[in-house]
Amino acid sequence: MKREQQMRRTSLLITLILAVAMIFGSLPVFAADAQTVQAAMNDTAAYMYKTVKEPQVSSIGGEWAVLGLARSGYDVPDTYYKDYYNRVVDYVKACKGVLHDKKYTEYSRVTVALSAIGADPTNVGGYNLLTPLGDFDKTIWQGINGPIWALIALDSGNYPMPENKAAATQATRQMYIDEILSRQLSDGGFSLFGGADGATAESEGSDPDITGMALQALAKYQDQPKVKEVTQEALKCLSAMQRSDGGFSSWGTANSESCVQVVVALCELGIAQDDSRFVKNGHTAVDNLLTFYQKGKGFLHTADGSGSNQMAAEQGFYGLVAVGRAQQGKNSLYRMSDASSPASTTGETNAETTGQGLANKQADVKKQNVTLPGKTFSDIAGHKNQSAMEALSARAIINGKTDDKFMPNDTMTRAEFSTIVVKALGLEPKSGNNFSDVDSTSWYAPYVGTAYQYGIVKGTSEDTFSPSGTITKQEAAVMVERAAKLAGISKNMDAATVQDTLAQFTDYVTVAEWAKSSMAFCYDAGILSQEKMDILPKNAIKRCEVAEMLFQMLTAAKLM
CATH class of the missing domain: 1.50.10.20 (Glycosyltransferase)
Structure with a gap:
């Protein structure tokens, strides 16, 4: 009798558990694993x-x-x-x-x-x-x-x-x-x-x-x-x-x-x-x-x-x-x-298909491998730049603002940009500081110094860098072009070609003179998309846009 009572209690308990599971939708998910x-x-x-x-x-x-x-x-x-x-x-x-x-x-x-x-x-x-x-x-x-x-x-x-x-x-x-x-x-x-x-x-x-x-x-x-x-x-x-x-x-x-x-x-x-x-x-x-x-x-x-x-x-x-x-x-x-x-x-052996980069890249530039497979963020699902953000995050080139949030529409500082570009090219961060406003103990100091030494970035004056300054789209284009050339992407664009490339956009006359050739380079190389009708060169560039630019540059350079 005692054993039968225990069995009835056990059966009742199981029934209650299943009922709760059905009510609250907590039945186990048998999702196929990787x-x-x-x-x-x-x-x-x-x-x-x-x-x-x-x-x-x-x-x-x-x-x-x-x-x-x-x-x-x-x-x-x-x-x-x-x-x-x-x-x-x-x-x-x-x-x-x-x-x-x-x-x-x-x-x-x-x-x-x-x-x-x-x-x-x-x-x-x-x-x-x-x-x-x-x-x-x-x-x-x-x-x-x-x-x-x-x-x-x-x-x-x-x-x-x-x-x-x-x-x-x-x-x-x-x-x-x-x-x-x-x-x-x-x-x-x-x-x-x-x-x-x-x-x-x-x-x-x-x-x-x-x-x-x-x-x-x-x-x-x-x-x-x-x-x-x-x-x-x-x-x-x-x-x-x-x-x-x-x-x-x-x-x-x-x-x-x-x-x-x-x-x-x-x-x-x-x-x-x-x-x-x-x-x-x-x-x-x-x-x-x-x-x-x-x-x-x-x-x-x-x-x-x-x-x-x-x-x-x-x-x-x-x-x-x-x-x-x-x-x-x-x-x-x-x-x-x-x-x-x-x-x-083509039937030919092409060294550039190995993913190790173009033949004429700078010797210090190296491919970054995936170290965080499957890395993603809750706020980028369905975003048009999702693939770029995930690909760079999986290689520890760019981080989220938190473990779960990328904040794709946030802007980017000059210090952050320098860090990301140095990581994207696989350059070894080096000590050395050329700017009075870059504290040598700051987390970004070695990246700013390295980006400067390789000619990717310049100061805002002879001795200042303005690490907290926000980067515009045309400034990003200039820096990405320099990075692309280090990666072996070269294009000879004369003044007429630059003009023709930019003239298709409604606001091309607003691009600063010093940025025109770089902007045209990025469009011609597919680093920037030509889908939109305007450039918006002086707008602060978003984190998602930087990720897309670097992703396209690395892909063209055979470093992805």
């Missing part, structure tokens, strides 16, 4: 390399397999990518640069794959594969898929919008952004033909695949209030669509590819996979995706194995790659400024 993801990713990479031996220009057995392998870091011989590139060249030449007269996502898909292996899509067998994406009307002909993949492709390599002289309507990035926004359905999500021809959420229903892909395309533009608003609505819609097992269904069928698109969207937005909005009964979308994984065989499309399992394997693979890169603090799947240069497409 080791599990890495193991599955490596196994699928081996399967992909074995299965797709000669990738073609194709949506199956082609670009998605190349994308996954290139972004996974899996050890693939250079000849694999070189042979793929040569097949692309032959294909493009054979069709005289016209991959398809209707489906412009063909150009986007190939561009994404070429960017992943460090190849140049603007000159493939003499053809510029980006040019068609400059035609707005033809790109959006396919529906929302057109502008989505045009943005992803263009942003994968930060390519400028191509001029298409044959287009009835010349496209801009903003036009594609606005086109995607205009197609949002009333429930917050997106569908292939939603927002067009009278389709509504009630008549068609939002689709997790398309909603996920739309968010991937919009991820880089979260600084725009309308984009941010639409993104939050779409995330709410996706959360509502998520199944009790953590997965997603498309057209009434639970499948792996729907999980992939949501997983990649969260990674591109910098949202953790175990974000409370995307945990159902303790299961994340990654957990669900792994239920389709088959060791040594890739991924299934559906639990019963119906459908195209090769397509599922390729998408499941790059979905895991996206998660793995996020867990390791690397650039996201589609932010490819860290892609290797195209040695594999």
Whole structure:
């Protein structure tokens, strides 16, 4: 009797614990850990390399397999990518640069794959594969898929919008952004033909695949209030669509590819996979995706194995790659400024692909390795400069204002800037002080002294440095140009070239004479983005902007 009473009390206690857990949502989250993801990713990479031996220009057995392998870091011989590139060249030449007269996502898909292996899509067998994406009307002909993949492709390599002289309507990035926004359905999500021809959420229903892909395309533009608003609505819609097992269904069928698109969207937005909005009964979308994984065989499309399992394997693979890169603090799947240069497409050995810098860099300049993998901050999720801030933080080049806050919109002092640049170049801080207002015992003294000795910074007078002074955008451009030259980036820009480079901006006449050549250098080298119409040279530069400038400079210098 006593034993039975104890068992009843134990049973009652367990029931109460489960009830409390259900009420307060504290059921354990079975989120896949980094080791599990890495193991599955490596196994699928081996399967992909074995299965797709000669990738073609194709949506199956082609670009998605190349994308996954290139972004996974899996050890693939250079000849694999070189042979793929040569097949692309032959294909493009054979069709005289016209991959398809209707489906412009063909150009986007190939561009994404070429960017992943460090190849140049603007000159493939003499053809510029980006040019068609400059035609707005033809790109959006396919529906929302057109502008989505045009943005992803263009942003994968930060390519400028191509001029298409044959287009009835010349496209801009903003036009594609606005086109995607205009197609949002009333429930917050997106569908292939939603927002067009009278389709509504009630008549068609939002689709997790398309909603996920739309968010991937919009991820880089979260600084725009309308984009941010639409993104939050779409995330709410996706959360509502998520199944009790953590997965997603498309057209009434639970499948792996729907999980992939949501997983990649969260990674591109910098949202953790175990974000409370995307945990159902303790299961994340990654957990669900792994239920389709088959060791040594890739991924299934559906639990019963119906459908195209090769397509599922390729998408499941790059979905895991996206998660793995996020867990390791690397650039996201589609932010490819860290892609290797195209040695594999030329058949030549290029010393600059080793990540040790350009051949003509100053000997003391060294690459900084990741020492804080996965480092991030709560106030930068979805920020357009998130990748840059995380990449530099992971290498201890730049710190947050606190352990959890980066404060991306704060300004930067001359002392802070000197410190960050010295760390970015891997220069050894040296003793020595040339300025009366730099206390030799201060934390920044060796960095200011080193930056001065290498010619990166100068004083505000013969014997003062003004370490607490705020840096403007044009001052930062001058200092970053000096750092870039130490890193081996050199450009010969005469007065006419400087003028032409700056004249495209509405306020170029406000740039100080002493800063014009440096500002033009930074724009021409891709260190500063040319997306905005104004320079704002005298504005105090923000911490996020400094991070982006240094990230782009280090990437161009092969030091990332």
